[in-house]
Amino acid sequence: MTARNRRWLTIVGLLAPAVLLLVIFLVVPSFYLLRLSFKEIGAFFEILDVTTLSNYRRAFSDDFYLNMLWGSVRLTVMITVLSLLLGYPAAYHMVHAKSSVYRTILYAVVISPLLISVIVRSYGWVVLLAQNGLVNGVLVGANIIDNPIRFLGSFTSVVIATFHVLLPFMILPIASSIQDLDPSLERAALSMGANPAQVFWRVTLPLTMPGVMAGTVLVISLTLGIYITPLLVGGPLQPLLATGIYYVTLREVNFPLGAALSFVLLAFTLLVIGLTGRLVRNFSRSTV
Numbered sequence: 001m002t003a004r005n006r007r008w009l010t011i012v013g014l015l016a017p018a019v020l021l022l023v024i025f026l027v028v029p030s031f032y033l034l035r036l037s038f039k040e041i042g043a044f045f046e047i048l049d050v051t052t053l054s055n056y057r058r059a060f061s062d063d064f065y066l067n068m069l070w071g072s073v074r075l076t077v078m079i080t081v082l083s084l085l086l087g088y089p090a091a092y093h094m095v096h097a098k099s100s101v102y103r104t105i106l107y108a109v110v111i112s113p114l115l116i117s118v119i120v121r122s123y124g125w126v127v128l129l130a131q132n133g134l135v136n137g138v139l140v141g142a143n144i145i146d147n148p149i150r151f152l153g154s155f156t157s158v159v160i161a162t163f164h165v166l167l168p169f170m171i172l173p174i175a176s177s178i179q180d181l182d183p184s185l186e187r188a189a190l191s192m193g194a195n196p197a198q199v200f201w202r203v204t205l206p207l208t209m210p211g212v213m214a215g216t217v218l219v220i221s222l223t224l225g226i227y228i229t230p231l232l233v234g235g236p237l238q239p240l241l242a243t244g245i246y247y248v249t250l251r252e253v254n255f256p257l258g259a260a261l262s263f264v265l266l267a268f269t270l271l272v273i274g275l276t277g278r279l280v281r282n283f284s285r286s287t288v
């Protein structure tokens with residue numbers, strides 16, 4: 001056996017377990033769901049042995065589901081923009097902190113929420129945003145408002161809780177990209193007469209675009225598919241496609257329609273990620 005064949009067998013042997021797990025737990029269930037999405041449900045919730053596009057036609061023609069899709073888009077845009085606007089400065093400050101102890105504390109603050117279940121964090125926001133919760137208590141105690149505001153069950157509460165849950169996924173990739181940036185490049189730009197704003201816009205930001213891209217893709221994909229947090233703080237009536245899939249499958253027991261909506265969400269997520277990646281790359285080229 002030649003060295004090339006041994007190297008090939010080693011690569012195949014190392015990749016085989018991971019590929020096998022992906023096929024068993026991802027490809028096969030996805031194929032089953034795809035087949036299920038073309039079926040119909042009977043009067044007694046049985047799966048009929050017919051092939052139809054009615055579920056996809058319903059997903060793209062029913063105003064109820066189109067409103068859910070638009071709600072998911074609106075939430076995703078808001079969370080992504082907020083995460084970028086607050087996540088980039090936070091990551092920059094975290095990486096450039098002069099004290100190593102302070103830097104460690106900042107990293108711990110960012111990472112620690114990821115060590116707690118998303119359900120626990122969501123219930124924490126339920127406690128904070130309740131009518132007798134801490135937020136209303138502070139606002140009423142400071143005489144800012146006269147009566148408690150009903151945060152829970154609103155789209156605002158969904159934005160607040162989702163932003164808190166997903167912000168670390170934006171900060172950490174950007175921080176990693178900034179940390180890999182050679183500081184001498186920024187110093188060289190300053191020595192050539194560029195002001196700090198020009199250095200950031202023409203040097204720092206373009207060279208850290210891989211981190212921005214990674215964080216943006218993570219936040220977009222997670223926001224489009226999130227349903228636990230909106231369900232707990234906003235209730236099942238929030239116009240989001242992920243909660244709609246939850247309602248259709250577990251409340252209406254319409255598994256074919258739920259499967260079709262799942263693939264609509266998957267296709268839309270891939271489309272948005274692809275368009276976002278192209279926009280980020282074009283922006284990086286234009287700034288350079």
